[in-house]
Amino acid sequence: MANRSRKMVRLSRALGMPLTPKAKRYFERRPYGPGEHGRARRRSESDYAVRLKEKQRLRAQYAIREAQLVKSFQEALRMEGRTGDNLVALLEVRLDALVLRAGFGRTMFQARQIVTHRHILVDGKIVDRPSYRVRPGQTVQVKPTSQVKDPFVVAARGSHRDVLPQVPDYLTVDLEKLRFTLDREPKRDEVPIQCDVQLVVEYYSR
Helix, strand or coil: CHHHHHHHHHHHHHHCCCCCHHHHHHHHHCCCCCCCCCCCCCCCCCHHHHHHHHHHHHHHHHCCCHHHHHHHHHHHHHCCCCHHHHHHHHHHCEHHHHHHHCCCCCCHHHHHHHHHCCCEEECCEECCCCCCECCCCCEEEECHHHHCCHHHHHHHCCCCCCCCCCCCCCEEEEHHHCEEEECCCCCHHHCCCCCCHHHHHHHHHC
16 A cells, blocks of 8 residues: 555656645645656657646546556547547546545545445445446445445545545535435536546547
């Protein structure tokens, strides 16, 4: 866990954005890249480097593998509408992402662990795949036998809200009951991520 924490701090500084609450504290003290040359002024980045970095920022915020992001991009490409907006919508309705947005976990990694450890019910059935896509109208909740466990008691008090963005409008959350419903598909400007998705589209379309 300590190694992951250090890795996330270093990645946050490399990408120029905090990826975890701990990384945010470090980033505020050291708002420059990692390594001995982190403070040095860097030469301007190439167009390719700018697009690559933006793609890495998107992937890091959802903590997914490259193959998962590529698969989602290919699917977004086949959908009607703007490819970048479609891509973000597909990533945002992942079960682990919505568990985080609802405030059940403090980080994306904790939200994913909650799912994989079989604490989550979708419409009353256990789902342990973080990549499961929640559909509008579905209700997600922490199963009753897990709600009495300390991490969920803490979450139900709203203790994670100090480090998380405001609950987006596409979710209806009852935090005390550790339950939420996806009301509709997310819109790009509502999704609390930092990313110029057009640059990501250009990266994959090169």
